[in-house]
Amino acid sequence: MSVSRRAVLARTALGSVTLAAATMTVAPAQAVPTTDGDTTASDYEIGVGISDITGPAAECGMMGYSQLDQQTAGIHLRPRARAFVLGLGGQRIVYVVAENGMIFQSVHRGVLTELARRFGDLYTEQNVVLTSTHSHSTCGGSSHDYAYNLSILGFQQQVYDAEVNGIVEAITAAHADLGPGSIALGRSELHDASVNRSHVAWDRNPLADKDVYPEAIDPAVTALALYKGGRQVGAITWFATHNTSMSNANHLISSDNKGYAAFRAEHREHGVRYLDPNPGFVSAFAQTNAGDMSPNLNLRPHSGPTEDEFENTRIIGERQYAASETALAAAKTITGAVDAMLCYIDLADIAVDGRFTPDGLPKHTAPAAAGVSLIAGSVEDGPGLPGGPIPEGVRNPFVEWLGDPNAPAPAWLADAQAPKAIFAPLGLLPPVAWVPNVVPVQIVRLGELYLAAAGGEFTITSGLRIRRAVAAALDVELEQVLMQGYANAYHEYVATPEEYDAQQYEGASTLFGRYTLCAYQQEFTRLATAFAAGQRVARGPAPRDVSNLQPNFQVGAGPDALPSGRGFGDVLVAPDASYAPGAQVVAEFVSAHPKHNTRRNSTFLEVQRRDAEGHWTRVANEGEWAVRFHWRREGLAESVARFTWDVPGDAEPGRYRLCHYADSLSDDGALHPFTGTTAEFEIG
Numbered sequence: 001m002s003v004s005r006r007a008v009l010a011r012t013a014l015g016s017v018t019l020a021a022a023t024m025t026v027a028p029a030q031a032v033p034t035t036d037g038d039t040t041a042s043d044y045e046i047g048v049g050i051s052d053i054t055g056p057a058a059e060c061g062m063m064g065y066s067q068l069d070q071q072t073a074g075i076h077l078r079p080r081a082r083a084f085v086l087g088l089g090g091q092r093i094v095y096v097v098a099e100n101g102m103i104f105q106s107v108h109r110g111v112l113t114e115l116a117r118r119f120g121d122l123y124t125e126q127n128v129v130l131t132s133t134h135s136h137s138t139c140g141g142s143s144h145d146y147a148y149n150l151s152i153l154g155f156q157q158q159v160y161d162a163e164v165n166g167i168v169e170a171i172t173a174a175h176a177d178l179g180p181g182s183i184a185l186g187r188s189e190l191h192d193a194s195v196n197r198s199h200v201a202w203d204r205n206p207l208a209d210k211d212v213y214p215e216a217i218d219p220a221v222t223a224l225a226l227y228k229g230g231r232q233v234g235a236i237t238w239f240a241t242h243n244t245s246m247s248n249a250n251h252l253i254s255s256d257n258k259g260y261a262a263f264r265a266e267h268r269e270h271g272v273r274y275l276d277p278n279p280g281f282v283s284a285f286a287q288t289n290a291g292d293m294s295p296n297l298n299l300r301p302h303s304g305p306t307e308d309e310f311e312n313t314r315i316i317g318e319r320q321y322a323a324s325e326t327a328l329a330a331a332k333t334i335t336g337a338v339d340a341m342l343c344y345i346d347l348a349d350i351a352v353d354g355r356f357t358p359d360g361l362p363k364h365t366a367p368a369a370a371g372v373s374l375i376a377g378s379v380e381d382g383p384g385l386p387g388g389p390i391p392e393g394v395r396n397p398f399v400e401w402l403g404d405p406n407a408p409a410p411a412w413l414a415d416a417q418a419p420k421a422i423f424a425p426l427g428l429l430p431p432v433a434w435v436p437n438v439v440p441v442q443i444v445r446l447g448e449l450y451l452a453a454a455g456g457e458f459t460i461t462s463g464l465r466i467r468r469a470v471a472a473a474l475d476v477e478l479e480q481v482l483m484q485g486y487a488n489a490y491h492e493y494v495a496t497p498e499e500y501d502a503q504q505y506e507g508a509s510t511l512f513g514r515y516t517l518c519a520y521q522q523e524f525t526r527l528a529t530a531f532a533a534g535q536r537v538a539r540g541p542a543p544r545d546v547s548n549l550q551p552n553f554q555v556g557a558g559p560d561a562l563p564s565g566r567g568f569g570d571v572l573v574a575p576d577a578s579y580a581p582g583a584q585v586v587a588e589f590v591s592a593h594p595k596h597n598t599r600r601n602s603t604f605l606e607v608q609r610r611d612a613e614g615h616w617t618r619v620a621n622e623g624e625w626a627v628r629f630h631w632r633r634e635g636l637a638e639s640v641a642r643f644t645w646d647v648p649g650d651a652e653p654g655r656y657r658l659c660h661y662a663d664s665l666s667d668d669g670a671l672h673p674f675t676g677t678t679a680e681f682e683i684g
Contacts, residue, residue, distance in 0.1 A: 042180030042181055042182065042228075043088065043180075043182060043335060044086055044087060044088050044180070044181050044182060044183060044338070044447075045085070045086070045087035045088065045092070045178045045179065045180065045181070046084075046085070046086060046087075046177075046178065046179065046180070046181035046182075046183070046226050046227075046228055046233065046234070047084070047085040047173075047174035047175055047176070047177035047178035047179070048082070048083070048084055048085075048173075048174050048177055048226065048233055048234040048281075048282040049082070049083045049084075049085075049169070049170040049171060049172065049173025049174035049175075049176075049177060049282065050080055050081070050082050050083070050170055050173065050279055050282050051080065051081050051083075051165075051166040051167070051169035051170040051173065051601060052078055052079075052080055052081075052162075052166055052600045052601040052602075052623070053079050053080060053081050053098060053099065053100060053138075053162050053163050053166035053167065053600070054075065054078045054079055054138075054139075054162060054253060054598060054599075054600055055072070055138070055139030055141075055156070055158055055159040055162045055163075055253070055598060056072060056139060056156075056158050056159070056594055056595040056598050057072050057073075057074055057075050057253055057594040057598065057604070057629065057631060058071075058072055058073055058074075058557070058593055058594040058595060058631045058633075058639075059071050059072065059073075059554070059555065059557070059593075059595065059633075060072045060139045060140070060141065060152070060156060060158070060159065060554070060595075061139075061140045061141060061151055061152035061153060061156075061554065062101075062136065062137060062138065062139065062140055062251075062253075063100070063101030063102065063136065063138055063139065063140030063141075063142075063148070063152070064101045064134075064135070064136025064137070064138075064140075064244070065136050065248035066150070066151040067151060067248050068151050068153075068396070070151075070248055070249075070250075070251065071251065072139060072251060072252075072253055073251035073252065073630065073631050073632065074251065074252045074253070074628065074629045074630040074631045074642075075252055075253045075254075075604070075622045075623070075628070075629040076137070076246075076250075076252035076253060076254035076310070076628055077253075077254045077255045077256075077259050077260065077263065077623070077624070077625060078253070078255070078622070078623035079098070079099035079100055079135065079138050079253065079254075079255040079259060080098075080099055080166070080170075080255070080259075080262070081096055081097070081098045081099070081163075081166045081167045081169075081170040082096065082097050082098075082170060082262070082282050082283070082284040083095070083096045083167070083170035083171040083173065083174040083282075084096075084174060084226065084234055084236060084282070084284070085171070085174040085175055085177075085178060086183070086226075086338050086446060087178065087338060088337060088338040089337070089338070091127070091337070091338045091339050092122070092123070092127055092338065093127050093128075093129070093338050093339070093340055093444060093445075093446060094123050094127060094128040094129070094171055094174070095129050095131075095236065095444070095446070096128075096129070096130045096131060096167055096170065096171065097131050097132075097133060097236070097284035097285070097286045098130065098131065098132050098133070098163065098166075098167055099132075099133045099135055099138065099255035099256075099258065099259050099262070100132050100133070100135060100138045100139075100142075100163060101132065101134060101135060101136060101138055101140060102132050102134065102143075102148070102486060102490035103130045103131060103132045103455070103486060103487060103488060103489065103490060104142055104143040104144065104145065104148065104489065104490050105144070105145075105436050105439070105455075105488075105489045105490075105543055105544075106142060106143055106144040106145075106160065106547065107130070107142050107143075107160065107163050107164055107167070108125075108130055108440075108488050108489060109543075109545065110160065110164035111128070111130060111164055111167050111168055111171075112124065112125055112128065114164065114165075114168045115128065115168065115171065118168070118172065119175070123171065123175075125342055125440070125488075126340055126341065126342050127339075127340045128171075129340070129442055129444050129451065129453050129484070129487055129488065130167065130487065130488055131286055131287065131453070131484060131486055131487045131488075132287070132486040132487075132490075133243045133255065133256070133258040133259065133285065133286070133287060133486075134242065134243045134244075134287055134290070134457075134486050135243045135244075135246075135254065135255055135256040135258070135259065136243070136244050136246065136248070136256070136381075137246040137250050137252065137253060137254035137255075137256055138253055138254070138255070139156065139158075139159040139162070139253065140152040140156070140159065141154065141155055141156025141158075141159040141160070141552075141554070142155075142156065142159045142160040142163050142164075143155070143490075144545075144546050144547050144549075144550055145434060145435050145436060145490075146398075146402060146429075146434040147370075147426055147434040147435045148435075148490070149398065149550075150396065150398055150399065152554065153396070153397070153398050153552065153553040153554040154398050154550065154551045154552035154553050154554060155550035155551070155552050156552060156554060157552070158595065158598060162598060162600055165600075166600065166601075169601075177233075179228050179229075180228065181226060181227050181228035181229070181233070182226075182227045182333055183224060183225065183226055183227070183333070183334060183446070183447055184224070184225040184227065184328075184331035184332055184333045184334060185222070185223070185224055185225075185331055185332060185334045185447070185448055185449060186222075186223045186225065186326075186327035186328050186329070186330045186331030186332070187220065187221060187222055187223070187327050187330070187479070188221045188223075188323050188324075188326040188327040188330065189219040189220060189221060189323070190219055190221050190239060190319060190320065190323040191215065191217070191219050192297070192305075192319060193239070193241050193257075193295060193316050193319040193320055193323075194217045194218070194219075194239075194240060194241035194242075194290075194293040194294065194295060195217065195293070195294050195295075195296070195297050195299060195304075196216035196217055196292055196293065196294075196460075197242075197292055197293070197294035197296075197299060197381060197505075198292045198459070198499070198502075198504045198505065198506050199216055200502055200504060201292070201459075201495065201498075201499040201502035201504040201506060201507060202216050202292060202459070202460075202461060202499060203216075204496075204498040204499060204501060204502055205461050205496055205498050205499065206498070209461045209464060209465070209496075210461075212464055213460055213461070213464075216460075217240075217293060217460065218240045218288070218289060218293065218460040218463070218464075220238075220239070220240075220288075220479075221237065221238070221239050221320075221323040221324060221326070221327050222237070222238045222239075222327065222449070222482060223235060223236070223237045223238075223324050223327035223328045223331060224236045224237075224331075224446065224449065225328050225331050232281065232328075233280070233281055233282070234281065234282045234283065234284075235265065235282075235283045235284070235324065235328060236283075236284050236286055237261070237283070237284070237285050237286065237320065237323075237324040237327065237328075238286045238287070238288050238482055238484075239285070239286075239287075239288065239320055239323065239324075240287065240288045240289050240290040240293045240460060240463070241257070241290055241293045241294070241295045241316070241320075242290050242293055242294050242295055242381055243255075243256045243257055243258045243259075243287070243290075243295075244256065244294070244295060244296070244381045245257045245295045245296070245302065245309060245312040245313040245316050245317075246302070246309050246310075246313055247301045247302035247309050248301065249302075250309060252628060252629075252630070254313070256313055256317075257295055257312075257313050257314075257316040257317040257320065258285040258286075258287075258317065258320065259285075259317070260313055260314055260316075260317030260318070260321075260625065261285040261317040261318070261320040261321040261324065262283050262284060262285050263317075263624065263625055264317060264318060264321040265281075265283035265285075265321055265324065265325075266279065266281055266282065266283050267624065267625075283324075285317075285320055285321075285324070286484075287484075287485055287486050288463060288482050288483050288484065288485060289458040289459060289460050289462060289463025289464070289466075289483040289485055290457065290458075290485065290486075291456075291457040291458050291459040291460070291462065291463075291485070291493050291494065291495070291506055292459040292460060292495075292499075292506055293460065294381050295312070295316045296312070296381055301381060314625070334447045334448040334449075335447060335448075336445070336447035336448050337445055337447070338445060338446060338447070339444075339445045339531075340442060340443065340444045340445065341442065341443050341527060341530065341531045341537065342440050342441070342442040342443075342488075343440070343441060343523075343527060343537050343538065343539055343540045344438050344439065344440050344441075344539060344540035344541050344542070344543055345438070345439065345440075345441055345519070345523050345540055345541075346437055346438050346540075346541050347365055347368075347437050347438075347439055347491065347511075347512040347516065347519065348365060348366065348367045348368060348427055348437035348512060349364075349365065349367075349437075350364065350365045350519040350522070350523070351363075351364055352364065352365070352515050352518045352519050352522055353522055355522075356518040356519075356521045356522045356525075357497075357515060357518050358497050358498070358518075363514075363515040363518060364416070364513075364515065365512045365513050365515055365516060365519050366413060366416035366417055366427075366512060366513040367413060367416075367425070367427030367428055367433070367437070367512070368425075368426040368427035368433065368434075368435050368437060368491070368511035368512055369409070369413060369417045369420065369422045369423075369424065369425045369426060369427065369511060369513075370422070370423050370424040370426055370492075370508065370509065370511060371417075371420040371421060371422065371423055371503055371507065371508025371509070372421045372422075372423045372503075372508060373503050373504060373505050373507070373508035373509075374423060374424075374505060374508040374509045396553075397553040398551065398553050401551050401553070402429070402430065402431065403430050403431065409422050409425040409428070410425075410428075413425055413428065416513055417513050417514075418514070419500075419501055419503065419514075420500070420503060420507070420508060420513070420514075421503070423508075426511060427511075431549060432544070432546055432549065435491055435492070435511060436489060436490075436491055436543065436544065437491070437512070438540075438541045438542065438543045438544060439454070439455050439488075439489045439491055439543070440453075440454070440455065440487075440488045440489055440543070441453070441454050441520070441523050441524060441527055442454070442487065442488060442527075443470065443524075443527055443528055443531045444484070445531075448480055449480060449482065450470065450471075450474060450476065450480055450481045450482070451481075451482050451484040452466050452467065452470045452481060452482070452483055452484060452524055452528075453484040453487035453488060454466075454484070454485065454487060454488075454489075454494075454520065454524075455485075455486070455487055455488055455489030455490050455491055456485060456486075456490075456491055456492065456493060456494040456516075456520075457485055457486065457492065457493045457494065457506075457509075458483050458485045458493075458494045458517075459493070459494070459495050459496065459499060459506055461496050461499065462483075462494045462495060462496050462499075462517045462520075463483030463485070464483075465496065465517060465521055466483050466517075466520060466521060466524055467481040467482070467483055469521045469524050469525045469528070470524050470525070470528045472525075473524075473525050473528035473529045473531075473532055474528050474531070474532050475532065489543075491511060491512075492509040492510065492511045493505075493506045493507075493509040493510045493511075494510055494516050494517050494520060495507045495509075495510045495516075495517065496517055497514050497515065497517065497518065500513075500514045500516075501514070556595070557593035557595035557596060557665070558637060558665070559637065559665045559666055559667045560592040560593060560596075560637055560638070560639060560664045560665055560666075561635065561636065561637035561638045562590065562638065563590065563634070563638055566590045567590065568590055568591070568592060568662070568664050568672070568674040568676070569589060569590060569591075569660060569662075569674045569675055569676030569677075570589065570590040570676060571587065571588070571589055571676060571677075571678050571679075572588040572589060572590060572640065573586060573587055573588035573642070574587060574678055574679055575587050575658065575678050575679070575681045576681060577681055577682065578681055578682035578683070578684070579647055579681060579682070579683055580647070580683075580684075581647050581648065581649045581650065581651045581683065582646075582647060582648075582649050583646075583647050584644055584645065584646050584647070585607075585644065585645040585647060585656075585658070585681070586642070586643070586644050587642070587643050587658045587660075587678050588640055588641065588642045588643075589640070589641045589643075589660045589676040590638075590639075590640065590676070591631070591639040591640060591641035591660065591662050591676075592639050592662045592663060592664035592665065592674075593637075593639055593665070594631055594639075594662070596662070596663045596664065596665045596671055597662065597663040597671065597673075599661065599662075602661070603621040603622060603623060603661065604621075604622050604629050604641065604643075604660060604661060604662060605621055605622045605627060605629060605641075605643045605658060605659065605660050605661070606618045606620075606621050606658070606659045606661075607619050607620040607621065607627065607645050607656060607658055608656065608657050608658070608659055609652065609654050609655070609656050610654060610655040610656075610657075610680070616657070619656075620645060622643065626645055626646040626647075626648060627643065627644070627645050627646075628643070628644050629641065629642075629643055630642040630643075630644075641660055641662065643658060643660070645658070647683060651683050652683075653682075653683055653684035654682075654683060654684070655680045655681070655682060656680065656681055656682075656683055657677060657678050657679070657680050657681070658677070658678045659675060659676070659677050659678075660675065660676040660677075661673070661674075661675055662674060
């Protein structure tokens with residue numbers, strides 16, 4: 001298919017593309033028996049940490065659905081980074097789950113650079129694995145890849161800083177928390193929190209694959225419990241479902257269903273308060289091979305099990321939490337080495353041996369290209385712009401900055417990507433390729449559990465084939481290997497060759513051609529074989545650094561204005577005098593633009609209760625499920641902050657108030673902190 005690059009640039013603007021160190025010698029891999037050991041054992045070093053990665057809560061493009069008009073306007077549930085450090089015999093692993101859209105290579109590089117500054121060569125690309133929950137309701141703009149910044153209008157330094165700093169803070173906290181402990185591994189299944197959104201493509205796979213998943217979903221729940229002194233201090237739960245219960249019409253920053261599951265485990269079950277410096281318990285809900293797994297059980301955006309996206313987020317999160325608890329209840333203490341190995345591969349140029357291809361013949365990957373089906377989005381999780389071109393009169397200055405060449409996509413690329421009908425030759429567009437092609441692959445060992453980590457969205461069958469390849473190379477059982485997608489980089493989807501032929505959304509988004517998965521099978525086999533033998537592997541080609549080519553056309557926040565006769569923090573809408581448990585408290589304040597101070601690791605609102613001594617104590621904030629923060633602009637530069645608090649059914653009777661915190665910007669460029677406080681009201 002020949003396509004004008006002028007059309008590519010215009011269409012992609014909105015419908016778009018939703019888109020060290022030296023190697024180490026490792027101990028040979030081997031199956032490790034599960035035991036009924038005491039959780040007070042202390043073979044491992046264990047540390048856990050958590051930090052906030054929330055970006056600007058107003059006028060920042062959101063990452064995932066590629067909608068220009070989906071910009072932040074408040075907070076539903078603050079996204080966080082959760083870090084776990086696991087050590088044994090001089091080796092350490094850092095495992096991070098970030099509640100964001102993707103881990104981009106820019107963030108991976110930024111985190112490793114700061115870790116090197118703080119810890120020298122203790123934590124490197126070899127033993128650090130950064131993963132994402134893949135929420136589509138968090139801030140975008142942290143990438144250095146143009147395809148992922150189009151609808152964000154460019155690189156956003158505030159978002160990048162929030163993610164890098166938050167992840168590093170979580171790792172630093174986990175490092176400081178290190179102490180002797182043990183780990184336990186448990187498994188369960190979950191059948192009502194995912195549905196195959198691309199059944200027509202999945203059904204093309206061979207019976208030997210489909211028989212593994214008779215419901216066309218991956219129901220496996222794998223949970224790792226971390227203990228210190230016989231007390232559980234952390235948990236990591238892996239389950240495959242898209243973190244997209246919130247729709248593309250949502251404007252509140254949200255960590256979505258996996259964020260709710262983590263909140264449920266930490267806050268309600270263990271009494272964690274997120275602003276406390278030592279939470280005492282950290283629970284992460286991680287992804288695996290969720291490429292074709294949707295939480296929208298009715299196969300429509302924000303539909304299933306109900307028609308309310310907030311309620312769906314809670315229910316799908318609650319189901320993951322309950323399945324995690326079942327797995328943890330059955331967990332057995334395990335032993336075994338801690339280790340990792342990473343190398344880089346060039347997905348645009350891999351010769352694939354016939355041992356890894358469907359027909360047994362050698363094949364080759366190709367430079368990145370997006371298929372026509374990609375621009376419509378996934379109709380089950382949130383469509384893009386059907387029919388595609390940018391509406392008349394709408395301009396994207398980011399596209400104009402990239403340039404407007406008119407040469408068609410070359411015929412050889414169309415041949416190499418067949419049967420894909422090319423919409424956008426992303427690997428060939430100016431000024432540099434719009435997506436990365438040199439990406440990491442990594443093997444991580446956590447006792448008995450192995451992770452095959454890569455930066456794609458693997459379908460369940462793609463993940464199955466990677467797991468089989470790695471398990472065979474390591475000579476371990478299949479259930480001991482998880483496909484850890486969304487890790488260390490991001491380059492869209494990885495469908496099987498059979499799924500690719502259907503050119504559904506996942507196949508059209510498999511950027512490097514029909515044999516992308518085959519290349520991954522080959523490279524993971526190579527890496528796992530070396531890992532099992534304790535051999536070194538070459539680092540591979542260097543990932544690119546285009547940080548110096550990052551424009552930003554998002555309008556910034558200027559000085560704040562006040563409505564006539566008002567001051568910052570004034571109450572515009574006051575709470576009622578009293579509420580019953582289960583009611584909703586509402587208040588509005590004269591506020592300022594949230595970009596002036598994102599209040600990361602802080603809060604825009606506190607719900608406070610007066611104790612018996614007359615002191616005011618925080619009982620909730622907008623980082624928690626029951627509180628929502630809605631921001632809106634009035635006029636040219638006036639801001640209104642609206643807060644709602646759903647009073648818990650078990651709320652303690654007494655006197656309460658709401659306190660709002662923000663910073664205003666004056667004409668001279670100075671920031672001025674202010675506080676707004678409502679009158680007291682009664683709960684009882």
